[in-house]
Amino acid sequence: MTAAIAADLAPNHSTERAKVSTMLTPNFYRTDYAAIDAFDVEPIRAEWNALMKEFSDDKNGDHFDRDEGFGREVTELPPALKEEFIEFLISSCTSEFSGCVLYAELKRRAKNPDMADLFGYMARDESRHANFINQSLKDFGLGVDLGFLKQAKKYKYFAPKFIMYATYLSEKIGYARYITIHRELERHPERRFHPIFKWFEQWCNDEYRHGEAFALMMSAKPELLQGRNKLWIRFFLLAVYATMFVRDHTRPELHKAFGLDPTEYDFQVFRITSECTKQIFPFTLDIDHPAFRAGLERLCRLQTAVDAAKAEGGVMGMVKRAGCAVAAVATFAGLYMLPVVRHAKLPQVRMQAVW
Numbered sequence: 001m002t003a004a005i006a007a008d009l010a011p012n013h014s015t016e017r018a019k020v021s022t023m024l025t026p027n028f029y030r031t032d033y034a035a036i037d038a039f040d041v042e043p044i045r046a047e048w049n050a051l052m053k054e055f056s057d058d059k060n061g062d063h064f065d066r067d068e069g070f071g072r073e074v075t076e077l078p079p080a081l082k083e084e085f086i087e088f089l090i091s092s093c094t095s096e097f098s099g100c101v102l103y104a105e106l107k108r109r110a111k112n113p114d115m116a117d118l119f120g121y122m123a124r125d126e127s128r129h130a131n132f133i134n135q136s137l138k139d140f141g142l143g144v145d146l147g148f149l150k151q152a153k154k155y156k157y158f159a160p161k162f163i164m165y166a167t168y169l170s171e172k173i174g175y176a177r178y179i180t181i182h183r184e185l186e187r188h189p190e191r192r193f194h195p196i197f198k199w200f201e202q203w204c205n206d207e208y209r210h211g212e213a214f215a216l217m218m219s220a221k222p223e224l225l226q227g228r229n230k231l232w233i234r235f236f237l238l239a240v241y242a243t244m245f246v247r248d249h250t251r252p253e254l255h256k257a258f259g260l261d262p263t264e265y266d267f268q269v270f271r272i273t274s275e276c277t278k279q280i281f282p283f284t285l286d287i288d289h290p291a292f293r294a295g296l297e298r299l300c301r302l303q304t305a306v307d308a309a310k311a312e313g314g315v316m317g318m319v320k321r322a323g324c325a326v327a328a329v330a331t332f333a334g335l336y337m338l339p340v341v342r343h344a345k346l347p348q349v350r351m352q353a354v355w
């Protein structure tokens with residue numbers, strides 16, 4: 001590791017990195033907790049109870065225990081890969097912890113026993129996930145101070161329906177990301193450069209189940225899926241996909257180590273996520289449209305230009321950044337206007353994780 005990277009990755013910098021809130025980093029959210037607590041699951045009682053039984057069975061209860069494989073191998077990673085891998089761990093840990101904080105707060109304020117059950121179970125799972133990743137960061141001497149992060153991170157307010165769309169999608173895309181990496185490394189175990197990837201298969205089942213809970217909740221409130229809300233669904237689908245695409249393209253060494261082309265990896269994740277979201281959303285984005293791929297690639301180039309302008313600094317740097325921001329908004333708007341792929345309503349909401 002070069003001195004510059006080592007300095008950049010000093011222990012307190014790990015928490016500082018997690019604290020940064022940008023378009024591309026995981027954010028923390030607050031919402032109208034009482035409105036979510038008022039959610040009535042009676043229209044879906046039978047499916048709800050079956051899902052709660054799965055949560056209480058807690059099949060992953062002892063999954064997040066580490067074995068002796070941790071703490072080895074990783075020290076021998078090439079510096080560029082190590083830096084990207086650590087950045088991936090910090091970002092993933094922050095994202096898991098963001099879910100934990102939101103769900104724990106919903107549980108803490110809940111008066112509705114159904115919501116108390118659900119958010120209690122999901123906070124339990126996300127806490128395990130965040131702490132499991134953090135253990136690997138601690139192996140590098142770079143653990144995130146989660147208690148401090150909870151206090152210091154800026155929280156964004158999202159109205160309850162936006163929380164539903166955003167958390168549903170982040171759970172399903174989280175599942176799709178973990179399972180895609182798992183499948184690739186299952187085919188090529190020689191590329192599994194860190195033991196944490198051995199945990200991904202069972203881990204992704206937790207994320208899948210979290211997404212199922214939000215799908216059921218939305219199905220009990222069909223107005224969330226109709227009328228002008230369809231415009232919001234489209235917005236959130238695109239925002240989540242585009243953010244992931246741009247962020248993943250900042251990690252070339254990590255994807256090279258997996259043997260995955262970042263574009264092909266992301267499109268596989270889009271495909272799985274789109275199949276999942278057919279359970280509840282009335283359309284999917286047309287990810288096979290040539291303009292879709294071209295628009296996302298343009299967003300990546302603009303991000304690279306922003307980074308260069310930031311490094312340049314000064315007035316010219318600011319002017320260039322402003323220009324890139326305008327171009328990014330225009331590109332996003334162009335992507336948003338692309339036609340979507342409508343599909344018939346499925347006979348039931350619950351779907352098996354078959355990927």
Ligand SMILES: [Fe+2]
Pocket residue numbers: 096099125126129206207
């Ligand atoms: Fe998680």
Ligand SMILES: [Fe+2]
Pocket residue numbers: 099126171174206207210
């Ligand atoms: Fe989750």
